[in-house]
Amino acid sequence: MDVDLRKLRYFVAVAERLHFGRAAEALHIAQPVLSRQIRALEEELKVQLFVRTRRATELTPAGEQLLADARPLLASAEALRRRVGRAARGADVFTVGFMPGLIVTPAVQALRERHPELTVEVVRTTWNDQTETIHDARVDIGYVRLPIDQRGLRVRPLMSEPRVAVLPTGHRLAGKDVIGIADLADEHLLQDPYAVPEWRDIATELRRPGRRRAELLFHAVEEKLEHVAAGHGVVVVPLSVMAFYTRPDVTYVPITDIPPNQVCLAWDSTRRNPLIGEFAVLAADLQSVSQVPGRQRR
Template sequence: MDVDLRKLRYFVAVAERLHFGRAAEALHIAQPVLSRQIRALEEELKAQLFVRTKRATELTPAGEQLLADARPLLASAEALRRRVARAARGTDAFIVGFMPGLIVTPAVRALRERHPGLTVEVVRTTWDDQVEVVRDGRVDIGYVRLPVDQRGLRIRPLLTEPRVAVLPADHRLAGKDVIDIADLADERLLQDPDAVPEWRDIATELRRPGGRRPEPIFHAVEEKLEHVAAGHGVVVLPLSVVSFYTRPDVTYVPIADIPPNQVCLAWDSTRRSPLIAEFATIAADLQGDTAPSPEP
């Protein structure tokens, strides 16, 4: 049986929203059409994917499994489309993703010098899309900050750097040489707590009845720093990020008892590209890494 990618996209849209009406709106199709497509997919797979009641739409165990498998499959299909389109245009380009605070220029320049006819481009990523841009083909290789979902990826460690608490300049902890993560237990964290599991495990606001944190959570570095400066809460970031975005109304303090942030290279594990292998070796050599080179 061949799985229809269009039906999979429709399924993912519903599964992510758990609402047929909102999914249909996002897909720009009529809700009855979407419902028919989902029923057709269930018939093809011989499995019920959703339980629908008057009050809610929920995934069945089969639906949960399909969602886990469908996302990387759709990303791979999109990556294939991008690479084929690039080849059809005759565009000889290599694209590198990078997270805020990381300087990738030396490795990019070295690859350009080795391949004068090659266009090497860079794409700034975020905590939310640093892995997705690799999976869907927007970049050939990415500098990522762990933790990330490593399924379908090859990961090569590059470096580690300390993590610091970013605080308003007049915060009670400002000026200290070092703090422990427990000192932030009563603070409002302005980022996804999964990015700082050490805080998540001891946070006062997550230990209240229900264990749910208030919204919103901010994603862009600039947005986080604006809200820190305004006194709305704190964030925990790698040292290089804070150093890059220096501003007088925000300060930072090293956190002694949490592990450093790990910076790695990540690329699609199914690809056997000599350029990816070469760039990974260049980047690692520039960091003094003597690990074996990846297979081309």
């Protein structure tokens, strides 16, 4: 049996939203059409994917398994489409992804100098899509921040940096030289708790059913800082992120008793593009030089 990728995309849209109406809006199709496509997929697979009641839509165990398998399959299909399109256009492009706070210019310039005919582009990524952009070929290699799902990737450590708590300037902890993660136990975290497992393990609000305010979780750095400044909560970020986004209405304090953030290079383990390995070596060499006191790249 051949699985229809269009039906899989429709399924993922519903599975991620658990709402047929909102999924239909996102897909720009009528809800009855979407329902028919999902029923057709269930008939093809001979399983039930959703349990629908008047009040909710939930995934069945078969649906949960299909969602886990469908995402990488769709990403691979999208990557294939992008690569074939580039080949058809004769485009000689190499794309580097990078997380906020990271400077990739030296390595990008070095690759351009080695290959003047090559167009080297950069794409800013987020915690949510830093690996997705690699799997679907939006980027050839990415500067990523751990933790990530490393399945299907090759990962090369690059550097580590301290993490800091970002606070509004009038916060009770503002002005301290350092703090421990326990000092943040009663705070509201404006990011995914799994990104800060040390806080998650001690957080007061996570031990109170119904107290977690999911609507105040943000992904873009700029959004997080706006809400920190407004006093809605705090975030924990790598030092370079805060240094890059300095503003007068927030401050940061180093957290001494949690591990540093690990920055790595990552790329699709199935790719055989020699430029990927060349860029990885350049980036690692330039990072090593930048960490030697008194030395600068000429």
